[in-house]
Amino acid sequence: PWDRYARLRSGDPVHRHAEPGGPGFWAVMRHADIQYVSRRPEVFSSAAGGVMVPDPTEEQLSRNRLMMLFQDPPEHTATRAVVNRGFTPRMIGKLEEHIRDICRELVDAALARGTVDFVADIAAPLPLYVICELLGAPAEDREKVFTWSNALIGADDPDFATQDTEPIFELINYAVALGAQRRAEPRDDIVSKLVASGEDGSGMDDLALGVFVVLLAVAGNETTRNAASGGLQAFFDHPEQWERLLADRSLLRTLPDEVVRWVSPVVTMRRTTLTETELGGKTIPAGDKVVLYYPSGNRDADVFPDADVFDIGRDPNPHIGFGGGGPHFCLGAHLARMEVRVLFEVLAERAPGIAPAGTARRLRSNFVNSIKEMPVRLRM
Numbered sequence: 001p002w003d004r005y006a007r008l009r010s011g012d013p014v015h016r017h018a019e020p021g022g023p024g025f026w027a028v029m030r031h032a033d034i035q036y037v038s039r040r041p042e043v044f045s046s047a048a049g050g051v052m053v054p055d056p057t058e059e060q061l062s063r064n065r066l067m068m069l070f071q072d073p074p075e076h077t078a079t080r081a082v083v084n085r086g087f088t089p090r091m092i093g094k095l096e097e098h099i100r101d102i103c104r105e106l107v108d109a110a111l112a113r114g115t116v117d118f119v120a121d122i123a124a125p126l127p128l129y130v131i132c133e134l135l136g137a138p139a140e141d142r143e144k145v146f147t148w149s150n151a152l153i154g155a156d157d158p159d160f161a162t163q164d165t166e167p168i169f170e171l172i173n174y175a176v177a178l179g180a181q182r183r184a185e186p187r188d189d190i191v192s193k194l195v196a197s198g199e200d201g202s203g204m205d206d207l208a209l210g211v212f213v214v215l216l217a218v219a220g221n222e223t224t225r226n227a228a229s230g231g232l233q234a235f236f237d238h239p240e241q242w243e244r245l246l247a248d249r250s251l252l253r254t255l256p257d258e259v260v261r262w263v264s265p266v267v268t269m270r271r272t273t274l275t276e277t278e279l280g281g282k283t284i285p286a287g288d289k290v291v292l293y294y295p296s297g298n299r300d301a302d303v304f305p306d307a308d309v310f311d312i313g314r315d316p317n318p319h320i321g322f323g324g325g326g327p328h329f330c331l332g333a334h335l336a337r338m339e340v341r342v343l344f345e346v347l348a349e350r351a352p353g354i355a356p357a358g359t360a361r362r363l364r365s366n367f368v369n370s371i372k373e374m375p376v377r378l379r380m
C-alpha cells in the first residue's frame with residue numbers, strides 16, 4: 001500500500017473514501033493531521049462510533065464503552081487515572097528481568113529444536129506471558145489465558161475469526177477471582193494497585209477489572225506479537241541492520257521505536273466527529289467517520305528523513321505507532337518497547353545466525369498488520 005499512501009499524503013491527505021452501500025469515511029494520511037485528531041477528543045470522539053472502521057451495533061457500542069479505549073473525557077480521564085497507578089515506570093521496570101527470563105526460555109527452547117515458527121513459538125507467547133506476569137497470574141495459568149486471549153482477537157481472517165463470546169467471560173471471571181484475592185491479600189503487583197481503593201474510594205470494582213483485563217488481552221498481545229515478528233522480518237529484509245546490531249548493542253536503545261515505526265502493528269484507529277470541523281482544508285460534517293492511518297503517518301517525509309529506510313539508530317523518532325498523542329496514547333508503550341528491546345537483545349546474544357526457513361504468511365486484516373506464520377532457523 002506504500003505507493004498509495006504516499007500519493008494520498010501529497011495529493012489528498014484527508015481523503016473522502018466512499019464505501020459502496022456504506023456511509024464512507026475520511027482517511028487521514030499525514031503525521032501532523034493524525035496528531036491533530038488524536039489530541040482533540042472533544043471534536044473527534046472515540047465513544048460515539050467506536051474505534052474500528054465498521055459501524056458497531058448499539059449493543060456492541062454500549063458494551064465497548066466500558067473499556068477506556070472507547071471512552072471520551074471526562075469518563076476516560078477517570079478510568080485512565082486509576083489504571084495509571086498500576087502502570088508506573090517502577091511497576092513496569094520491575095518486569096524487565098522477568099521479561100529477559102521469558103525471552104531466554106523461549107529462545108533456548110527454539111534453539112534446541114532448530115527450526116520453529118517464530119510467531120507461534122516466540123512472538124505470540126512472549127506478550128501473553130508478560131501480561132500474566134503483569135497481572136501476577138501464576139505460570140500454570142498461562143496456557144488458559146493464552147487460549148482465551150487468542151479466541152478473543154477476532155481478526156477478520158477465517159483461520160482466527162470466532163463468534164464465540166465464551167472466552168471473554170472466562171477471562172473476566174478469571175480476572176475477578178484474581179482481583180478478589182488481591183483485595184484480601186494485596187501484593188506489590190499491578191492488580192493489587194488497581195483494586196486498592198484510593199483516597200476517594202476509586203479502586204476498580206469487579207466489572208472494571210474484568211473489562212480492563214480483556215482490554216489488555218486485546219491491546220497488548222497481537223500488537224506486540226506483530227512488532228516482534230514484523231521486526232524480525234525487517235531484519236531479514238535489511239541484513240545490514242542485523243549486522244549493525246550484532247556489532248553495536250547500544251542500538252538496542254533506539255531499535256524498538258524504529259521497529260514500531262516500520263511495522264506499525266496497528267493500522268488504523270477511528271474517531272467520529274461530534275461537530276462540523278475543518279481538517280486539511282476539508283470540511284467534515286458532524287457524525288462522520290475519521291480514520292487515522294498510522295503506517296502512512298510513520299512514513300511521512302515531512303517528519304522522517306529517509307522515511308522509507310529502516311534505520312535502527314533513528315533518533316529522534318517521533319513515530320505514531322503507539323497513537324498520535326492525546327488521552328488514548330498507548331498505555332503499554334513502555335512495556336512494549338521493553339519487550340521488543342529484550343527480545344532482540346536475547347536473539348542477538350543467543351541466536352545471531354537466525355535466518356528464514358520458508359515463506360512467512362500474512363494475516364488478512366485491515367486493522368492489524370500481522371504475520372500469521374514465520375518459519376525460521378535459529379543458530380548461534
Ligand code: HEM
Pocket residue numbers: 038068069070080127131215216219220221223224227260264265266269321322323324325326327328329330331332333335336337
Ligand atoms: C492504545 C499501539 C502494546 C495497552 C493503543 C493505541 C495504539 C496502540 C495505536 C491507540 C492510541 C490512540 O487511539 O491514540 C500499540 C502497539 C503496541 C502496543 C503498536 C506494541 C508494539 C500494548 C501493550 C499494552 C497495551 C503491551 C498493555 C499491556 C493499550 C491500552 C490502550 C492502548 C490499554 C488504550 C489506552 C486508552 O484508551 O487510554 N495502543 N500498543 N498496548 N494500548 Fe497499546
